[in-house]
Amino acid sequence: MAKEGITPRAKDYAQWYLDIVRGADLADYAEVVRGCIVFKPTGYALWEAIQRGLDERIKASGHVNAYFPLLIPKSFLMKEAEHVEGFAPEVAEVTRAGGQELSEPYVIRPTSETIIGYFYSKWVRSWRDLPLLINQWANVMRWEMRTRPFLRTTEFLWQEGHTVHVDHDDAERETLMILNDVYADFAEKDMALPVLRGIKTEKEKFAGALRSYAIEVMTQDGRALQAGTSHNLGQNFAKAFEITYADKNNQVQHAWTTSWGVSTRLIGATIMGHSDDDGLVLPPRLAPIQVVIVPIYKNDVEKATVLDAIDKITAEWRGKIRFYLDARDHLTPGFKFNEWELKGVPLRMEVGPKDVQKESVALAPRIVLEGSVPEGKKPKSFVPQAGLTEHVSNLMDRIQHGLYERALKFREAHTFQANNYDELKGQVDAGFVRCWWAGSRADEEKIQDETKATIRVLPIDQPGGKGKCVYTGKEAHTIAVFARAY
RNA sequence: CGGGGCGUGGCGCAGCCUGGUAGCGCACCUGCCUUGGGAGCAGGGGGUCGGCCGUUCAAAUCGGCUCGCCCCGACCA
Numbered sequence: 260m261a262k263e264g265i266t267p268r269a270k271d272y273a274q275w276y277l278d279i280v281r282g283a284d285l286a287d288y289a290e291v292v293r294g295c296i297v298f299k300p301t302g303y304a305l306w307e308a309i310q311r312g313l314d315e316r317i318k319a320s321g322h323v324n325a326y327f328p329l330l331i332p333k334s335f336l337m338k339e340a341e342h343v344e345g346f347a348p349e350v351a352e353v354t355r356a357g358g359q360e361l362s363e364p365y366v367i368r369p370t371s372e373t374i375i376g377y378f379y380s381k382w383v384r385s386w387r388d389l390p391l392l393i394n395q396w397a398n399v400m401r402w403e404m405r406t407r408p409f410l411r412t413t414e415f416l417w418q419e420g421h422t423v424h425v426d427h428d429d430a431e432r433e434t435l436m437i438l439n440d441v442y443a444d445f446a447e448k449d450m451a452l453p454v455l456r457g458i459k460t461e462k463e464k465f466a467g468a469l470r471s472y473a474i475e476v477m478t479q480d481g482r483a484l485q486a487g488t489s490h491n492l493g494q495n496f497a498k499a500f501e502i503t504y505a506d507k508n509n510q511v512q513h514a515w516t517t518s519w520g521v522s523t524r525l526i527g528a529t530i531m532g533h534s535d536d537d538g539l540v541l542p543p544r545l546a547p548i549q550v551v552i553v554p555i556y557k558n559d560v561e562k563a564t565v566l567d568a569i570d571k572i573t574a575e576w577r578g579k580i581r582f583y584l585d586a587r588d589h590l591t592p593g594f595k596f597n598e599w600e601l602k603g604v605p606l607r608m609e610v611g612p613k614d615v616q617k618e619s620v621a622l623a624p625r626i627v628l629e630g631s632v633p634e635g636k637k638p639k640s641f642v643p644q645a646g647l648t649e650h651v652s653n654l655m656d657r658i659q660h661g662l663y664e665r666a667l668k669f670r671e672a673h674t675f676q677a678n679n680y681d682e683l684k685g686q687v688d689a690g691f692v693r694c695w696w697a698g699s700r701a702d703e704e705k706i707q708d709e710t711k712a713t714i715r716v717l718p719i720d721q722p723g724g725k726g727k728c729v730y731t732g733k734e735a736h737t738i739a740v741f742a743r744a745y
Numbered sequence: 746c747g748g749g750g751c752g753u754g755g756c757g758c759a760g761c762c763u764g765g766u767a768g769c770g771c772a773c774c775u776g777c778c779u780u781g782g783g784a785g786c787a788g789g790g791g792g793u794c795g796g797c798c799g800u801u802c803a804a805a806u807c808g809g810c811u812c813g814c815c816c817c818g819a820c821c822a
Binding site: 264271273274277281288293345348349370399401403404405410411415417473484485486487488520521522523524525553554555556557558561588590591592593594595596597598609611612613614621639711744745 | 780813815819
């Protein structure tokens with residue numbers, strides 16, 4: 260039942276993804292600028308919805324927004340050894356401006372720890388200045404070898420939070436609070452995507468961090484997509500940039516910093532997590548258009564009465580339901596049905612002459628809901644106009660929850676337990692693999708060479724107890740989750 | 746950056762091997778007619794064939810260089 264021009268997932272998942280991006284009109288390749296995309300209005304509207312949900316949570320937890328320069332003196336990037344090593348290969352430099360060579364080149368920010376660190380060192384003097392809780396919405400640039408719309412582009416949009424704390428524990432609390440109360444909460448409630456929360460291994464952690472945490476989403480081909488990261492930077496950047504404060508005993512201390520970010524990759528996560536062979540599927544809380552209305556009529560008289568009925572029906576929707584009336588005259592209803600399914604609108608409402616007569620409307624959810632008509636037939640139900648606003652609002656909730664449950668079931672069905680390395684090798688192409696782990700960084704690298712899979716996280720929720728390491732056979736106290744990553 | 750594939754109206758493609766004034770489907774425009782799951786008919790507009798250089802009387806077609814895109818791999822949010 261795939262739409263024209265949409266490659267079925269089972270045939271070619273990568274091509275399916277690109278077909279959705281193009282078909283739903285989310286982005287255009289910026290073919291004149293390597294690795295970049297244009298966020299078209301629908302794609303950008305998704306980003307705006309993501310910004311709203313996150314910004315609300317970021318501010319509710321005491322942070323404020325600010326903005327730092329796009330250009331960073333190259334020397335700044337060099338100050339934290341591990342950080343340089345991690346980012347050097349992918350930074351773009353500005354060496355010439357104003358018609359002459361610059362005495363010191365700037366780099367275009369790949370992330371802003373360094374320049375923000377410089378300013379924080381000026382702003383922080385006393386323990387009374389802490390915690391310093393600032394977030395920035397910005398674009399960044401990383402010269403990646405291979406790009407993919409939303410998932411990895413040379414330039415991308417994100418938010419990066421940068422905070423300063425008095426000690427390790429306070430920084431750690433912040434790092435975890437962001438992971439749980441901001442990122443995981445947003446992903447699960449607004450994006451309807453279940454996330455796996457955990458700690459990154461040494462091999463996968465942020466360049467320059469003491470410890471990195473992440474939320475990981477499972478895509479429909481069973482791979483892992485890092486959807487957000489939160490880092491306890493320890494005193495590494497505080498030392499590199501001399502962020503110090505006088506404590507209560509007037510002793511000068513190096514501060515502890517954190518940073519955390521999510522990017523336009525979340526748009527890719529939403530696409531990969533929910534969409535199907537008919538096109539994009541959007542969770543109602545994120546959808547720029549929640550209900551599309553398709554009027555049905557045969558002549559001008561019918562058209563007038565139908566549009567009039569729609570006006571009355573939607574009069575009380577403003578501010579409650581985001582809807583759009585597709586009044587294009589030259590297209591048949593059937594064409595519109597398919598087009599809006601491709602664009603992922605959660606609910607379609609049809610209003611025709613029969614509905615006007617019977618004071619009903621036809622409602623067709625984008626996904627099959629629990630307890631409705633099984634696969635094959637597209638579910639469409641006729642409901643009375645009386646009480647419709649509430650009915651539609653309820654449907655939005657049911658679709659939102661339905662999406663979450665569907666994604667969760669999928670993840671559970673594609674999460675395996677490996678007791679030995681052979682099992683892991685066999686399972687890792689199909690999904691997440693949980694196993695006991697006591698290996699080294701070198702062991703992890705060897706596994707990556709042999710299976711393409713890496714440890715995505717050491718889950719925060721550990722079962723306790725002990726077992727045999729999947730690779731070394733040694734006694735292990737930690738469960739790791741392996742997967743192939745995007 | 747390595748291996749593979751591909752650049753021809755907005756989109757998808759044919760034409761290239763064997764050089765000779767650029768074609769098809771969809772989309773678009775106009776009109777009629779239709780409209781509860783991708784309607785029909787008629788008329789019409791739109792492309793210096795990714796770019797540059799070369800071979801030739803003549804290049805979408807042959808040769809060289811270059812740019813870009815897609816897939817696979819190494820790097821990454």
